Amino acid sequence: EVQLVESGGGLVKPGGSLRLSCAASGFSFSTYSMTWVRQAPGKGLEWVSSIKSSGTYIYYADSVKGRFTISRDNAKNSVYLQVNSLRDEDTAVYYCARGRGDWSRDLYYFDSWGQGTLVTVSS
Amino acid sequence: QSVLTQPPSVSAAPGEKVTISCSGSGSNIGNNYVSWYQQVPGTAPKLLIYDNDKRPSGIPDRFSGSKSGTSVTLGITGLQTGDEADYYCGRWDSSLSTPWVFGGGTKLTVL
Numbered sequence: 001e002v003q004l005v006e007s008g009g010g011l012v013k014p015g016g017s018l019r020l021s022c023a024a025s026g027f028s029f030s031t032y033s034m035t036w037v038r039q040a041p042g043k044g045l046e047w048v049s050s051i052k053s054s055g056t057y058i059y060y061a062d063s064v065k066g067r068f069t070i071s072r073d074n075a076k077n078s079v080y081l082q083v084n085s086l087r088d089e090d091t092a093v094y095y096c097a098r099g100r101g102d103w104s105r106d107l108y109y110f111d112s113w114g115q116g117t118l119v120t121v122s123s
Numbered sequence: 124q125s126v127l128t129q130p131p132s133v134s135a136a137p138g139e140k141v142t143i144s145c146s147g148s149g150s151n152i153g154n155n156y157v158s159w160y161q162q163v164p165g166t167a168p169k170l171l172i173y174d175n176d177k178r179p180s181g182i183p184d185r186f187s188g189s190k191s192g193t194s195v196t197l198g199i200t201g202l203q204t205g206d207e208a209d210y211y212c213g214r215w216d217s218s219l220s221t222p223w224v225f226g227g228g229t230k231l232t233v234l
Contacts, residue, residue, distance in 0.1 A: 047213075
């Protein structure tokens with residue numbers, strides 16, 4: 001069974017940092033791309049960042065570029081999101097999701113999701 | 124910039140059929156594969172449809188996806204109260220520097 005378990009969320013002051021983690025199990029982690037998606041309270045889903053299986057290709061949403069860094073450790077079956085220079089508008093539940101398909105053919109989707117970790121930015 | 128537009132809300136009675144549209148702008152959705160996600164309040168999203176019209180195992184055939192031109196549609200037949208949720212379309216466009224986009228979401232109310 002595919003499992004994705006996020007951790008690392010919490011309450012942080014504006015300008016602060018956190019490192020979110022997503023531990024994967026039940027599948028061959030090193031062969032899948034991974035993605036972080038967030039959802040602000042009462043709002044829709046917002047894609048944050050994706051990383052290819054090897055870590056060689058990485059993409060970010062404009063809203064987090066330069067502040068957030070996605071990485072992965074295939075030996076530990078984990079993907080991370082380092083979130084720096086946090087703003088009030090970064091308050092959200094952060095989900096990690098497993099990607100499937102082929103980026104180059106614009107054929108891509110998220111077939112498994114974790115339960116999310118809440119990041120609250122407040123002074 | 125690529126945008127996917129969904130109606131904010133739809134509603135129907137139990138047993139009826141409903142459709143949710145997802146139209147693209149800024150980049151031709153006709154060249155991409157769209158997926159659909161269901162999110163029951165308080166839970167994580169779940170994949171419903173991928174590659175425009177394919178269902179993952181375990182998703183009942185009451186849920187269907189179709190594409191026509193620059194618009195894709197999610198259809199749900201035989202509505203049940205458990206279908207009340209938010210529905211999101213999404214797609215990957217490799218021509219963009221920020222390649223993934225979600226639609227704004229549609230809240231389905233089963234009256």
